[in-house]
Amino acid sequence: MTPDQTSDQARGPAGRQDGAGPRFTRTEDEQQTGAVIGSAGGRTTGGSSRRRRPGGRRRHGPGAETMVEEAEFTSYYGRAVVKPAPWELDIPAYLFSGGLAAGTAMIAAAADLTGRPGLRRGSRLGSLAAVAFSGATLVHDLGKPSRFAYMLRVAKLTSPMSVGTWILTAFAPGAGVAGVAEVLDLVPEDRRGRLLGTAHALSRLVARPANLWAALFGPPLAAYTAVLLSDTATPTWHESYRELPFVFVSSALAASSGWGMIVAPLAEIDPLRRLAIGAALVEIGAERRMEHSLGIAAEPLHEGRAGQLMRASAVLTVAGAAGAAFGGRSRVVSALAGAALMAGSACTRFGIFHAGIESAKDPKYTVLPQRERLEREGPTRHPE
Amino acid sequence: MNPTQNAGYPGNHPPRKGFFTDTSICIGCKACEVACKEWNDVPADHFDMTGTSYDNSHSLNANQWRHVAFIEQPKRMGAQDPGMDPPTAPPTDLGMPTVGLPDAQDGVAGELGEKPDFRWLMSSDVCKHCTHAACLDVCPTGSLFRSEFGTVVVQDDICNGCGYCVAACPFGVIDRRKGPDRAKNVGIAQKCTLCYDRMGAGQTPACAQSCPTQSIQYGDLDELRERANTRVAQLHDAGIMDARLYGNEPEDGVGGTGAFFLLLDEPEVYGLPPDPVVTTRDLPHMFHRASAAAAGMLAAVAIAFVGRKS
Numbered sequence: 040m041t042p043d044q045t046s047d048q049a050r051g052p053a054g055r056q057d058g059a060g061p062r063f064t065r066t067e068d069e070q071q072t073g074a075v076i077g078s079a080g081g082r083t084t085g086g087s088s089r090r091r092r093p094g095g096r097r098r099h100g101p102g103a104e105t106m107v108e109e110a111e112f113t114s115y116y117g118r119a120v121v122k123p124a125p126w127e128l129d130i131p132a133y134l135f136s137g138g139l140a141a142g143t144a145m146i147a148a149a150a151d152l153t154g155r156p157g158l159r160r161g162s163r164l165g166s167l168a169a170v171a172f173s174g175a176t177l178v179h180d181l182g183k184p185s186r187f188a189y190m191l192r193v194a195k196l197t198s199p200m201s202v203g204t205w206i207l208t209a210f211a212p213g214a215g216v217a218g219v220a221e222v223l224d225l226v227p228e229d230r231r232g233r234l235l236g237t238a239h240a241l242s243r244l245v246a247r248p249a250n251l252w253a254a255l256f257g258p259p260l261a262a263y264t265a266v267l268l269s270d271t272a273t274p275t276w277h278e279s280y281r282e283l284p285f286v287f288v289s290s291a292l293a294a295s296s297g298w299g300m301i302v303a304p305l306a307e308i309d310p311l312r313r314l315a316i317g318a319a320l321v322e323i324g325a326e327r328r329m330e331h332s333l334g335i336a337a338e339p340l341h342e343g344r345a346g347q348l349m350r351a352s353a354v355l356t357v358a359g360a361a362g363a364a365f366g367g368r369s370r371v372v373s374a375l376a377g378a379a380l381m382a383g384s385a386c387t388r389f390g391i392f393h394a395g396i397e398s399a400k401d402p403k404y405t406v407l408p409q410r411e412r413l414e415r416e417g418p419t420r421h422p423e
Numbered sequence: 424m425n426p427t428q429n430a431g432y433p434g435n436h437p438p439r440k441g442f443f444t445d446t447s448i449c450i451g452c453k454a455c456e457v458a459c460k461e462w463n464d465v466p467a468d469h470f471d472m473t474g475t476s477y478d479n480s481h482s483l484n485a486n487q488w489r490h491v492a493f494i495e496q497p498k499r500m501g502a503q504d505p506g507m508d509p510p511t512a513p514p515t516d517l518g519m520p521t522v523g524l525p526d527a528q529d530g531v532a533g534e535l536g537e538k539p540d541f542r543w544l545m546s547s548d549v550c551k552h553c554t555h556a557a558c559l560d561v562c563p564t565g566s567l568f569r570s571e572f573g574t575v576v577v578q579d580d581i582c583n584g585c586g587y588c589v590a591a592c593p594f595g596v597i598d599r600r601k602g603p604d605r606a607k608n609v610g611i612a613q614k615c616t617l618c619y620d621r622m623g624a625g626q627t628p629a630c631a632q633s634c635p636t637q638s639i640q641y642g643d644l645d646e647l648r649e650r651a652n653t654r655v656a657q658l659h660d661a662g663i664m665d666a667r668l669y670g671n672e673p674e675d676g677v678g679g680t681g682a683f684f685l686l687l688d689e690p691e692v693y694g695l696p697p698d699p700v701v702t703t704r705d706l707p708h709m710f711h712r713a714s715a716a717a718a719g720m721l722a723a724v725a726i727a728f729v730g731r732k733s
Contacts, residue, residue: 113689114691115494115692115693115694116473116475116476116478116694119595120594120595120694120695121590121592121593121594122484122589122590122597123589123590124586125586125589125599126590142720145720145721145724149724149725149728150728181583181584182610186583186584186585189564189581190563192581193564195562195563195565197560197561198562198563199561199706200561200585200587201563204563257720257721258718258721259713259717261717262713262717265712265713266706266710269705270703270709271587271590271591271702272591272593273590276590277702277705280705280708281708281712284709284715284716284717287716288717288719289720291720310727310728311727313726313727314723314724318723321719399590402694406696409698409699410691410697410698412698413698418675418676419675419700421555421674421675421676421704
């Protein structure tokens, strides 16, 4: 590698234009990158506008940029090899609300069993709202409700989306019934009337079993979304399959604890403090591990919008955990810590979503790891 | 593995059909692209210029089931024998205007052997119809299915447009149709069907039928593989050592593809992944990790609520 290739100038917009040609209309499916291209005779170093050491944060100072030699990289006019998922913001919103629904249902069941009525009510209501919202995001993503029903015509173990649909379909009625029971409970007795009175009496009977049922499906609901993302050819999502489930379940628990810390009486939220601190620690730890094992595919987690979201997520989660640990007897601090935990969880979901989309748009995240694997292990053999 | 058998077809299903695309004889005429659009009623789209190359049909996508890549390389052309005998008699002068290289004499294009220090690679890309097809595995509606010919086909009326197959394909083939307005099946996943309707009637798929150089060959996969091996050996004998097959190996990351290619350079030069692996190969590991995380979640809530009540 020559010195001029390592300078930022060579990878700057001007340098890139020399290679990629003048800018014309560019559609989604052929995003341009710095790699020049389609030429074995004129191989060149690929490059995003900013280069990072795999798995590490950007290092500052002279010399830091030359730590890792840029691998040789060829692509077809810088166009993407795999296609980014055609998903809008509905999907990360679903990842967040699904996790929140799962965690709050579990907390509500635990609060119910351990005699914490305020936390039980707040969590059941939160779970009801979250599951309704997550269903709405899914339908919005598909365009119309009937398309959701298409997914119920088969059950396929090889499709995390099919499995997830069935998990959600099992979870939602439980969370719904438990949530509706709390809503009916909120209506003053003298204003219930006959019909509502009967419904109320009935719902009190079934609320606990329904809640326990939902709590049983909470963990798979929170965890399957990680498999949903990982079971794609999107480099950053696929390569993170070892750690992503832990990131997602801890993120779900952090958000759900945060919700409880906002809505429940101060006297009932001590378990949530422990839960929030544990979840935050696991989330940060799993995220670090993930970045390490991702290699070059960790880069999108640090760049652009995904980078901002992931940084915000780390700050909010740590602040929320600190608030949970030291908030003590303050209602305001506990609620603020709870809000920070929820916001941190949302940032994690949106950050990982955006990072994956970006990793699919740049062919280097597809080509380079496969090239390295070929050199290390030879061609993949997959007999069955 | 026999994907057709694996999909549950009885023993008397037809042999697996596929494409062998020999890019060494592709002339980039795009007849395949046009024939595919005509036969399958794939809407014309992308009238914008890419501005980076002669390739203005962008990529394989919902409205482009065959895509001819044009690769411009500062590399000397191989001296392959086109397989045609040189003319025995001098060409008849028809008095037509001719074009030659700037330094060519008498307006005659460079003499044989004086080739420019430059070459084109042209390659017609298509859905690979993988043995282990990620799109088929992850489809939550059963809209994607394995045909009796071992190919992978989408059913428009069952697809719910979830887009999961788009992200799952390691080759970036399948896509959700975004437009143009008034086109049919907007919002639905679309890709090459290997002309399922023509195959069923014993016909050749439109692209292969229209290919003027037989760069696209259609037939029984076993026979195509044999033919491809012969062709590679022929090119190697001619000194074109870069010639290699892509997707023909039955035990590769996707179990071998139903549409495979003879390439003259590395796969990534053509926009193909160098070592694709079906995404669902790691699914058992993913399942174990997710189960562990889910169990951990349950345990965490239990532990947090157990103990001294304050």
